[in-house]
Every structure is written in C-alpha cells, then in structure tokens.
Amino acid sequence: MSSMEGLVGHEDVVRRFMRSLESGRLHHAWLLHGPKGIGKTSLAMELARRYLCASHAGCGHCHACRMLRAGSHPDFLFVEPLEGKRDLAIGQIRSALDFLALSGRESMRRVVLLDDAERMNPQAANALLKGLEEPSAGALLLLVCSELMLLPATVRSRCLLVPCALLDETASRRIWEIMGLDASLLSLARMLGPGTPGRAACLKDERTARAMQEWLELAGDAAKADVGKVDAWLRANLPILPATLVAELTVRMHLPCLEHELDFGRRQGIAEALQTLMRWPRDAARHTLRRAPTFLAAFLQLRAALRG
Ligand SMILES: [Zn+2]
Structure with a gap:
C-alpha cells in the first residue's frame, strides 16, 4: 500500500x-x-x-x-x-x-x-x-x-x-479519476477552477452535471445566446443548483472575452457585468424568491456589454 x-x-x-x-x-x-x-x-x-x-x-x-x-x-x-x-x-x-x-x-x-x-x-x-x-x-x-x-x-x-498550492494538471486529473468523474465532464471540471479539482465534486451528481453541461452549451457565449432558452433554463435549474456554481461558471466562461477586449470602454462594461455576476450568489441569498429574474438581468447586462 x-x-x-x-x-x-x-x-x-x-x-x-x-x-x-x-x-x-x-x-x-x-x-x-x-x-x-x-x-x-x-x-x-x-x-x-x-x-x-x-x-x-x-x-x-x-x-x-x-x-x-x-x-x-x-x-x-x-x-x-x-x-x-x-x-x-x-x-x-x-x-x-x-x-x-x-x-x-x-x-x-x-x-x-x-x-x-x-x-x-x-x-x-x-x-x-x-x-x-x-x-x-x-x-x-x-x-x-x-x-x-x-x-x-x-x-x-x-x-x-x-x-498549500494549487494542483497541477496531472494531479487534478488524478483527483477526477479518484472521484470517478466521466471523461466527458473534464473540460467542465477544469472550468470550475483550474488547479482546484475538488470543486468539481458537485459534478458527481448526475443531474447537476447534465444541467451544467447544458448551461455551458447554451450560455458559453453570452453575446450569441438565445435569451428565451436561457430564461427557461434559469427558471428550471437555479432553484436546484448550488447558487455559486452557475455564476462562477458563467464568469469563467467569459473571462477570455475580458482579456481579449482591447477597447477600454467595452472592457469596462464587461468587467462590471462580470462583477455583478460574481456578487449575484450573495444577492441571491438575500432575495431567495427572485433568483432566476435577478440572474437573467445580470446575464443580459453581460450580453449587452459583449455586444457593445
Ligand atoms: Zn502506520
């Protein structure tokens, strides 16, 4: 042993x-x-x-x-x-x-x-x-x-x-292997936090994993997302998913847009929209009844900023 x-x-x-x-x-x-x-x-x-x-x-x-x-x-x-x-x-x-x-x-x-x-x-x-x-x-x-x-x-x-340091890719993969995470979920797991493989533990739950995969496809690019479908997904899933998970994933999916945006005004708009999303879990905890509409508002803010 x-x-x-x-x-x-x-x-x-x-x-x-x-x-x-x-x-x-x-x-x-x-x-x-x-x-x-x-x-x-x-x-x-x-x-x-x-x-x-x-x-x-x-x-x-x-x-x-x-x-x-x-x-x-x-x-x-x-x-x-x-x-x-x-x-x-x-x-x-x-x-x-x-x-x-x-x-x-x-x-x-x-x-x-x-x-x-x-x-x-x-x-x-x-x-x-x-x-x-x-x-x-x-x-x-x-x-x-x-x-x-x-x-x-x-x-x-x-x-x-x-x-204690972040884990490298090899160690992260080992953790996901021990967790029994399906190979199809690895990119999603990586997105939940590079170097922090334990954060993907929530994906062991099949329903959570399926919902988060859907979200990745639906909202991976907020500028092009179908607002009607986003709204329907939020209403169906936000009440049952951990509050921080959706917001964090959305922020991480769009960080590259912030890095690649050269125009200062647009950059500022995107940064503010991402901050609203990062604050959302705390705000949602205060306004438990309005999770889906408040998230949608933050998402639309991001979408507008990206479309600039
Ligand atoms: Zn011993």
Missing part, C-alpha cells in the same frame, strides 16, 4: 512536516491554508496519520493506521461545523481542547483536525486561543482554512502558517 494513501499533491508540506517531526521540534498548531478544492483536508488527514503511525510513515497497516482508517482511533478527533450550522461553536472548540489536554491513550499523542476553521465564531476563536497558548505535551492541532483573513490575527499569529 502506498505510504501517501489517498493524498494527491502537497508532497512539499508532508516533507516539511516529517522534517520537523524528526527534529523533535514540531509546532503544536499547523494552519493549512489555500483555496477550496485543492485537498487540504486530505493533506491534514495524511499529517495526522504520519503523526500517529507507529513508524511515522503513515504505513497503512500498523494498529494506529488501521484504527485511523476505520475512524476509531481514540487519539484523533475530527471537528467541523455541525450539519445545518453556519459556525463552529464554542462548545465544539472546548471539547476539542479538553480532548487535546488528556494524555494519549494509544501513543502519548493526540490530534485534533479542525476543518473549515474560518467558520469559528468570535467566542469559539477566543476559546481556541487559550489552547494555543498552553499546548499540552504530545498535542497536535491541525487547522484547515480556505479564507485565512477571516481568522482573527491572534489565532493566525499563534499557528504555523502553511500555504
């Missing part, structure tokens, strides 16, 4: 972690940050596995590795926002700190993986600070975060900041 079980990319971070683990001066709080969809949580899992593994190789077959894979390692705790909740709550952080303060049952070591750390509310972040100031022996905190600046400076400054 591969020693990097399930992990694609980020070898540099794993090497850095191993060097510091072997030197005996491992920082007690690693903050892994970078865009969504690059596999930061899988990377954090790999670091946890290395830390708890009997040989520190993440061997996959020692007692610790097997328990970790089964989700039953007594010295590992995974913390994420509870389903349906926006924030990581103070109670979750307190339990995590209590967990870290106990001495390890299997290995004299304990790991907490805090996913979506930027979703800690201010009280939760304050509670965490205490734990960061008084680390207990053998305790390792792995924080995963996509929006570094949403974390309070006091938390950031007490962690080891570890930037």
Whole structure:
C-alpha cells in the first residue's frame, strides 16, 4: 500500500512536516491554508496519520493506521461545523481542547483536525486561543482554512502558517479519476477552477452535471445566446443548483472575452457585468424568491456589454 494513501499533491508540506517531526521540534498548531478544492483536508488527514503511525510513515497497516482508517482511533478527533450550522461553536472548540489536554491513550499523542476553521465564531476563536497558548505535551492541532483573513490575527499569529498550492494538471486529473468523474465532464471540471479539482465534486451528481453541461452549451457565449432558452433554463435549474456554481461558471466562461477586449470602454462594461455576476450568489441569498429574474438581468447586462 502506498505510504501517501489517498493524498494527491502537497508532497512539499508532508516533507516539511516529517522534517520537523524528526527534529523533535514540531509546532503544536499547523494552519493549512489555500483555496477550496485543492485537498487540504486530505493533506491534514495524511499529517495526522504520519503523526500517529507507529513508524511515522503513515504505513497503512500498523494498529494506529488501521484504527485511523476505520475512524476509531481514540487519539484523533475530527471537528467541523455541525450539519445545518453556519459556525463552529464554542462548545465544539472546548471539547476539542479538553480532548487535546488528556494524555494519549494509544501513543502519548493526540490530534485534533479542525476543518473549515474560518467558520469559528468570535467566542469559539477566543476559546481556541487559550489552547494555543498552553499546548499540552504530545498535542497536535491541525487547522484547515480556505479564507485565512477571516481568522482573527491572534489565532493566525499563534499557528504555523502553511500555504498549500494549487494542483497541477496531472494531479487534478488524478483527483477526477479518484472521484470517478466521466471523461466527458473534464473540460467542465477544469472550468470550475483550474488547479482546484475538488470543486468539481458537485459534478458527481448526475443531474447537476447534465444541467451544467447544458448551461455551458447554451450560455458559453453570452453575446450569441438565445435569451428565451436561457430564461427557461434559469427558471428550471437555479432553484436546484448550488447558487455559486452557475455564476462562477458563467464568469469563467467569459473571462477570455475580458482579456481579449482591447477597447477600454467595452472592457469596462464587461468587467462590471462580470462583477455583478460574481456578487449575484450573495444577492441571491438575500432575495431567495427572485433568483432566476435577478440572474437573467445580470446575464443580459453581460450580453449587452459583449455586444457593445
Ligand atoms: Zn502506520
């Protein structure tokens, strides 16, 4: 079995972690940050596995590795926002700190993986600070975060900041392969975010994939799109698709137009229309009943700008 079980990319971070683990001066709080969809949580899992593994190789077959894979390692705790909740709550952080303060049952070591750390509310972040100031022996905190600046400076400054890079094409393809994504969806997957293959996970859902393919064909060139068909598609699909997905894809489909437009006035018009589309998910969240008409308005703005 591969020693990097399930992990694609980020070898540099794993090497850095191993060097510091072997030197005996491992920082007690690693903050892994970078865009969504690059596999930061899988990377954090790999670091946890290395830390708890009997040989520190993440061997996959020692007692610790097997328990970790089964989700039953007594010295590992995974913390994420509870389903349906926006924030990581103070109670979750307190339990995590209590967990870290106990001495390890299997290995004299304990790991907490805090996913979506930027979703800690201010009280939760304050509670965490205490734990960061008084680390207990053998305790390792792995924080995963996509929006570094949403974390309070006091938390950031007490962690080891570890930037995680975008994935290259080979690694991205490997992720899509593991996801089981159909080959016909690869160009769509790539468009959802170059270097962030995890963002294509939504395409595993067949209905979403079909709808997004339709959208790509229908609205790939807003200047030439059939407005009646666009309107019908939006009414049928916006209520069931993730709000940001359609807007992001539309923006990405038209970024080349912005790059290739030489006329300053037209360029400005296109940029403004794309900004309206980027703001749309947030606006749509505020006006839940008017998703299709508001999106159509933004799309028509883009169409007018492109036709200039
Ligand atoms: Zn092992």
